[in-house]
Amino acid sequence: MKVAFAGTPDFARIALARLHAAGFEIPLVLTQPDRPAGRGMKLQPSAVKVFALEHGLPLAQPRGLRLDGKFADDAAAARAALEAAAPDVLVVAAYGLILPAWVLDLPRLGCLNIHASLLPRWRGAAPIHRAIEAGDTETGITIMQMDAGLDTGAMLLVEREPIAPTDTTATLHDRLADLGGRLIVEALELAAAGGLRPLPQPSEGLSYAHKIEKAEAAIDWRLPAVQIERRVRAFDPFPGASFTLGGESLKLWRAEPVAGNGKPGQVLRAAGDELVVATADGALGLRVLQRPGGRRVAAADFLRAHPLEAGLMLASAGGD
Template sequence: MPLRVIFMGTPEFSVPTLRAIADAGHEVAAVYTQPPRAAGRRGLELTPSPVQREAERLGIETRTPTSLKGEAEQAAFRALQADIGVIVAYGLLLPRAVLESPRLGCINGHASLLPRWRGAAPIQRAIMAGDSETGMMVMRMEEGLDTGPVGLVEKCVIEPDMTAGDLHDRLMGVSAALIVEALARLERNSLAFTAQAVEGVTYAKKIGKSETHVDWTRPAAEVHNNIRGLSPFPGAWCEVEIGGRVERLKLLRSTLAQGVGEPGGILDDRLTVACGAGAIRLVEVQRAGGRPAAAQEFLRGTKIEKGMKLS
């Protein structure tokens, strides 16, 4: 029998899961998402989240509270009389009263192999750390930060040059399929949950601004992992002199390369850059105010030569 679901999510990552739940025939009683945020060039327009836009397209009631700690919001949540709460990248902490309100509790789709990378930025942190594998997990939610027991797992290889954007898009589809499978098993009362391992706990803290400026003195593998882990957002960057003016250059894709030189030094005409140990080759870059461009396209209109330096 289809379940009555409350869905809670905010970014684009969550949209395919909401759509898949509805397509599977479950009744989505309401969608909770972050309130509209200021956007536009001047930051004056309030823009609804991707999940809100999808919920409205599907004709599902949407709620955008700034907190769920108050009794009035909790009573409104209980009044929905849901069988299950499904959370995928919602962005608000859920108090116990909310977690225990649905008949079957709440489950969460989390983009890591827990207990590794609990927290806000598991996709970026896995790549920045040089992990070769990650995945999606469906867990039963508790009050702790991503501490609940796990019901389903699907692993995913992190390829050597894969960016956070690439991995995000792959796991986005995995999340949708895995959550629908979890709901089907809950309908049959056949989803077992296993406690997370005590060993191997790491935390995926939010990306800090100081992490986005490339430090060319670091080994090439670390520089490469930072570039791809921060791509496309917020984006790793460096500065370079173009036409007598210093400009910020956003680095979107790179690959490990051969070469030795002063850190930040350009080693050839293909944007190979020396690091503290080894070198990387820039594959895709973006000038401030410009669009992403492949390295060779970028070089056709920009004079960056061997011997110049990125800082």
Template sequence: MTLRIVFMGTPDFAVPTLRALVAAGHTVVAVYSQPPRPAGRGLEMRPSAVHAAAEAFGLPVMTPTSLKGDEAAAAFGTHGADVAVVVAYGLLLPPTILAIPRFGCLNLHGSALPRWRGAAPIQRAIMAGDAETAVEVMQMEAGLDTGPVAMRAPTPIGADETTGDLHDRLADLGAELMVAALAALEDGSFATTPQAAEGITYARKIEKAEARIDWSRPAREVHDTIRGLSPMPGAWCEATIGGKVERLKLLRSTLAEGAGEPGTILDDRLVIACGTGALRLTQVQRAGGRPMAAEVFRRGVGLSTGAKLG
């Protein structure tokens, strides 16, 4: 049978799943997404990535600011959905909404649950130095990412992999996984397993203060912070360029050999001393500029061995 689906998602992480559902021949009866937000220099109202993708498919888009209340539940019920597919939507689904679709609501989550429940699972996994993660299809319930898991696709995290890299891989893996989960719903083989009671961690939102690099920390921790916050919001430090202090965004790095006073440039490859060990910057970005190879940046601004990053 072809399922009637309400798709609920907002950022670009959710777009591959929406495309995969349409390609699989399912009937997407409605798309829910966060309302358009001001963006760009002109602060023009811009629809979300999912909103734009849905319109390209000719799908109806709803952008409520809340799903609470009888009116929201009644509107949701008019779609006659067999299942709701939720991918990084951004609004909590109250019990009244969760109970409406015939097969409930399925969520695609980018971590190996119960590790990293919450808002920033990809960033937190990398910032914690995790060697592997997963993308999972979970049957939603009222708790925060507490529902039983139906399907799981594990994947290693590369030593220098950034959140941007892993985000894109998990988005594609997740799209395939959700299509498989819906196929299981169709043929009656869909089953779930409760999450483990041990190993629960929460992926809280990234705070601005976390993005400033503290070179006195061990190189491994600094490296994981850089790649975990890349490309957004971007870890940063201060550098004196042409006699002026500038904020320098650090986008990529790799562990390196070396030691010295934390923050000191140790060689012409931009190896930087940390509290313990050292790392080499491989991609940086000046304020208002584009990302560039760190060595090209160093030659262009004249940073020399022995200089310090603040």
């Protein structure tokens, strides 16, 4: 079976590596163009591009795939490359571009998507983040037959994965990426034997995982402690939950709801290894923090370097 691949970040790289290790012929890899990143904002290749180059896989980086769009020349070149590759199937994982009809219709077996949720829950761009933020106790991987809708296609394989109370997007991402790589290999082996059985998505339980915006990372102490703690884990590693102290934006990487009452944003305890801030419902123990340009440190180390007084008011995201 000839398997073309479209993906960009590390989640996709892991799936591509599994397909390569399983011995599938990969006649073409599609990934996003290099993007500026880091302090120097130098162009950086995607994780998928790095893998493709290391393993000598044919590569294309179109800026768009719509033949009538702004990047029509790129789309036409990508179409010619895909037609020449003549894949039986296109596997898609966190690619970042919407696939127009000509792409969906080109492979003999269509396009299969590795989606990091239990569809129809958390269709959209950020299913891992949103599952943690919402307090879900489980998620999983759905291998989906892609159609023209947004994550609306028939389900081919589904496997569940529990979400631990301490999971961050980083830890859950890694487990789901491994699971997705294993399931897509299984799905293609079943497809080769004619053993896949598409199942329409349930009509109940639909939710959308909207893209994470940097503005969401600002902690609003007017929210309940439980909700803030979930956001801290959901926004690790990106964009990182943050709050302002003394004009400086600090990252909060680990927190824990604790007993305590006060005005939202009020420091209730700041001694030893305890840094506790009141919220709209309960209090939040700040466990791991980071100053700009610094490293992640435990609350005790932070307080030794930056003593705080109980009663200090931290600004909410709304500036109150």
